[in-house]
Amino acid sequence: DSGVTQTPKHLITATGQRVTLRCSPRSGDLSVYWYQQSLDQGLQFLIQYYNGEERAKGNILERFSAQQFPDLHSELNLSSLELGDSALYFCASSTPVAGDYNEQFFGPGTRLTVL
Amino acid sequence: AQTVTQSQPEMSVQEAETVTLSCTYDTSESDYYLFWYKQPPSRQMILVIRQEAYKQQNATENRFSVNFQKAAKSFSLKISDSQLGDAAMYFCAYRRHGGSQGNLIFGKGTKLSVKP
Numbered sequence: 399d400s401g402v403t404q405t406p407k408h409l410i411t412a413t414g415q416r417v418t419l420r421c422s423p424r425s426g427d428l429s430v431y432w433y434q435q436s437l438d439q440g441l442q443f444l445i446q447y448y449n450g451e452e453r454a455k456g457n458i459l460e461r462f463s464a465q466q467f468p469d470l471h472s473e474l475n476l477s478s479l480e481l482g483d484s485a486l487y488f489c490a491s492s493t494p495v496a497g498d499y500n501e502q503f504f505g506p507g508t509r510l511t512v513l
Numbered sequence: 514a515q516t517v518t519q520s521q522p523e524m525s526v527q528e529a530e531t532v533t534l535s536c537t538y539d540t541s542e543s544d545y546y547l548f549w550y551k552q553p554p555s556r557q558m559i560l561v562i563r564q565e566a567y568k569q570q571n572a573t574e575n576r577f578s579v580n581f582q583k584a585a586k587s588f589s590l591k592i593s594d595s596q597l598g599d600a601a602m603y604f605c606a607y608r609r610h611g612g613s614q615g616n617l618i619f620g621k622g623t624k625l626s627v628k629p
Binding site: 400429431433440441442443446454456486488490492500501502504506507509 | 555556557558559560563604615616617618619620621622
C-alpha cells in the first residue's frame with residue numbers, strides 16, 4: 399500500500415459524459431501527478447500540482463482539467479468523453495526532500511471505460 | 514524532448530535464471546534520474562530501482578541491478594534468480610534533475626513472463 403488513494407476504482411460511462419476522478423496523496427506530500435495509461439499511448443504524464451498550484455502540464459487534452467484543493471487532495475475532471483479516453487488513470491504523490499530526488503508513490507489507479 | 518525506448522515488447526525467462534531488459538533514452542541534459550518500475554497484474558506501479566546519472570556506480574537492489582551506460586544512453590535491468598512473482602510489465606522511466614517539473618517519462622514497457 400503506497401498510501402495514495404484513488405476513487406473510484408472503476409468507472410463506466412457513456413460518450414459525451416463528464417466524470418471526476420479523485421486522488422488523496424500520502425500524508426505530507428505536496429505534489430500530485432496525474433498519468434494516463436492506455437493501450438495505444440502507453441503511460442503518459444498529464445499534469446502536476448504542487449501545494450495547490452499547477453506546476454507542469456503534459457499531454458493533457460483541453461477537455462480534461464484538474465485542481466488541487468487546500469487539503470491537498472486532487473481531482474481530475476474529464477468531459478465530453480470519447481471512446482479513446484478509456485484508460486487507467488494514475489495519481490502519484492511526492493514530497494520535497496533535501497536535494498532534488500523525491501520518489502513518486504503511485505495510487506492503485508482508476509479504470510475508466512467509455513462505452 | 515526526452516524520450517525513452519524499450520525495444521523488447523515481451524521477454525521470457527526460466528525460473529531461477531537471469532534476464533536482462535533493455536532501455537535506451539534520449540536527452541540533452543547531463544543530470545537526470547532513471548528508474549525501472551514493475552507493474553504486476555494488479556496494475557499497481559512499484560518502483561524497482563533508480564539510478565542518478567551523476568553516479569558512475571550501477572545501482573543494485575537485491576536481485577535487481579542495472580547496467581547504466583551514460584555515453585550510450587543505455588539503462589538495462591538485470592533480474593537474477595528470477596521468481597514467479599517477477600512476472601509483470603516493466604517500465605523504464607526518465608526524470609529530469611532540478612527544476613520544478615518532476616514528471617516521469619515512460620517507455621512502452623516490456624512484458625516479462627517467468628516459466629516454472
